[in-house]
Amino acid sequence: MTKPESAGYDYDVVISGSGLAGSAAAILLARRGVRVALLERRSDPEAYKVLCTHSITANAHPVLDGLGLVPALEKAGAMSNAARWYTRWGWIEPKAAPGGPELPHGYNIRRSVLDPLIRSRAVETPGVEVLLGHRVTGLVREAGRTVGVRASTPQGEREIRARLVVGADGKDSAVAKLAGVPARVHENARFGYLAHFRNLPLPGGIGQTWFLEPDMAYAFPNDDGVTVLAVLPDKKRLPAFREDLEGSFLEFVRALPEAPPIDSAERITKIIGTVDHPLHSRRPTAPGVALIGDAALTSDPLWGVGCGWALQTAQWLAEAVAPAVTGRGDLARSLAAYARRHRRRLSGHQYLAADYAKARPFNPMERLMFSAAARDASLARHMYLFAARLIGPLRFLNPVALAKALAVNVKHRGAAVPPARPSHTGA
Structure with missing residues (x-):
């Protein structure tokens, strides 16, 4: 079978955004033998998201456990979120x-602690290359599908080719916009x-x-x-x-x-x-593109679900696409499976959140x-x-x-x- 290297790919997957969703996806993919470029537009490895509930709901505890982060979180003082x-x-x-x-629980921990912690784990994971100061400015497309990104870097413009481009770059996702994935917006x-x-x-x-x-x-x-x-x-x-x-x-x-x-x-x-703070929902895939975390779905902050869903969607994507992005499966079918799971697990929650965001009794x-x-x-x-x-x-x-x-x-x-x-x- 053709190897990605001989097919002209620099990596198997390029991920834009090294926050919670992006770093988790990078780690989980690399553990499955995927070569990952993890791009972060900011140059500071200690960068973190400021405006956040700082809460990880219990649904994401198994992901944290699988990442091996639970002992480190507890050592850092994370609080059980009863x-x-x-x-x-x-x-x-x-x-x-x-x-x-x-009762099952997640954790409350400030993003100033959480984001650098999980990013450092990504840096330490074999198969992940973290590229700071890399801001995605365009997508590389061939035959109707995305095959890489163009990025602005401290050394100038750079093209990075990969079988799959992942947008983990938040509710205003550049990857989603460049891929032409529209957002359904609900007023808050x-x-x-x-x-x-x-x-x-x-x-x-x-x-x-x-x-x-x-x-x-x-x-x-x-x-x-x-x-x-x-x-x-x-x-x-x-x-x-x-x-x-x-x-x-x-x-x-x-x-x-x-x-x-x-x-x-x-x-x-x-x-x-x-x-x-409107609620954004996007189709989580396009040809050669996947969206995770807030890039795919941004809910109402009053429910504190964003961190948990960032971790879960990272896991769902890694499980769905890992074989295909290393040339051992059909990527389009793998992305469709991820999209179905994303829709099945989250659309009902988002529907109720959007309705309650009308500020009604x-x-x-x-x-x-x-x-x-x-x-x-x-x-x-x-x-x-x-x-x-x-x-x-x-x-x-x-x-x-x-x-x-x-x-x-x-x-x-x-x-x-x-x-x-x-x-x-x-x-």
């Missing part, structure tokens, strides 16, 4: 069943700001999320005693919020039920955020499930599995779960209603 969620019916507090196994009717605090105690030492209908907030403990605190209000509040960003941020947090004591904590970063189905989960331990665990993306929407809303939720709420009909929460709906 959580509790505030609703108008009270707190949903998922806990392991008595005598049962612990919330804006978001976050800051990092040190010495900010949280009940139980675990993450807190507030569903304020339509406003949102969360506080996630991270490594080194740092907590990421974010607010995601309805965009109707944006003009007044921006008049005094710091004052509005602090006032919003102080008004939360069981509010974190920010006035006694140390804020160690600026308040940063975005006023426009809970719909009847959500009211049923959230209220019951605040009242019943087994339904709280069921909701946790969905929030951790370990089950999909169909399993989350299966007839047995719906029937149980209805029975729980009927049983609690007439029970005392918790005190009204402070309003976040005013300007």
Whole structure:
């Protein structure tokens, strides 16, 4: 069989973007005998993504384990991302069943620690060549398919040929745009700001999320005693919020039920955020091209799923295409298999996220499930599995779960209603 070298390829795969998705894909492909060029437009090996929830959902724990990163993450101080969620019916507090196994978990860890860590592992992996300061400026095409990239480098323009080009370059993916892969865009009717605090105690030492209908907030403990605190209000509040960003941020947090004591904590970063964060969905493949992580799908940041899906899509791609990119299979069929898996596993989650991004109150189905989960331990665990993306929407809303939720709420009909929460709906 013809070897890639004699077919005129510099590598089997070129990956644009050495963040979480790109580095994970490079490692997993190289372990399968694939020769990978991992391109990073920035020249600093310590570069990292700044605007992030800094949370890896439990669905990605097997990927982290397979990469051999779990011991290093725990040594770096990553926090298990258990959580509790505030609703108008009270707190949903998922806990392991008595005598049962612990709930699956992922990790909260700052990207300033995570990104350089996984990139360094890619550097150490035989078969991976990390090329810093390489920004993709064009695609090389032959016979209707992509066969490489053109990149701007510190030494000038360079052409790099490969059987497959992978876009791991974020929601504004240059690879996707150059390949002509359009994005389906869903408006996000919330804006978001976050800051990092040190010495900010949280009940139980675990993450807190507030569903304020339509406003949102969360506080996630991270490594080194740092907590990421974010607010995601309805965009109707944006003009007044921006008049005094710091004052509005602090006032919003102080008004939360069981509010974190920010006035006694140390804020160690600026308040940063975005006023426009639409949800992007793209077809994850084109001839000779695959998209992973945010390049293929960018969800609503309030769910904290981006890091987990970056790792999962990297794994799915590596499993699907490794034989084909080394000349031992049909690449088009392999890419089609990856696209099917991507669509099957993520499209339902994205549909629900896009609908909730309209900044609306809970719909009847959500009211049923959230209220019951605040009242019943087994339904709280069921909701946790969905929030951790370990089950999909169909399993989350299966007839047995719906029937149980209805029975729980009927049983609690007439029970005392918790005190009204402070309003976040005013300007």
